[in-house]
Amino acid sequence: MRLSELKVKQTAIIRQIIRQDEGGESHNDLVASRLETLGFVPGTRVQVITKGVFGGDPILIQVGFTRFALRKNEAEKIEIEDGVTT
Numbered sequence: 733m734r735l736s737e738l739k740v741k742q743t744a745i746i747r748q749i750i751r752q753d754e755g756g757e758s759h760n761d762l763v764a765s766r767l768e769t770l771g772f773v774p775g776t777r778v779q780v781i782t783k784g785v786f787g788g789d790p791i792l793i794q795v796g797f798t799r800f801a802l803r804k805n806e807a808e809k810i811e812i813e814d815g816v817t818t
Contacts, residue, residue: 735778736791736807743779744812746772751809764809771795772810 738744749768751761772778772795781792781799790801 733812734808735780735793735802735810735812736788736804738778738780738812740780740782743777746774746776746778747811747813748774749809750811761809763806767806767809770800771798778810778812 733744735744735746749764749772751764776795779794781794783789783791787804789804791804791807793800793802793807
């Protein structure tokens, strides 16, 4: 499951940051690198605070005590663990 699919007020644990394009080719993904630098690392608990009115974009995410506004395509790079939501 991807972070972009998580519903408002749900919490999950990050499994991994996806660094592959749709063709399955792995490459130096600057967005994925930046997400990891900001604290989106495996094992970290994340919560969706709210989503934008039009199409759910952007998504307000909380990691620890910090909140980030991510675009849907950025949140799709973050794979979360299923069944951990509360």
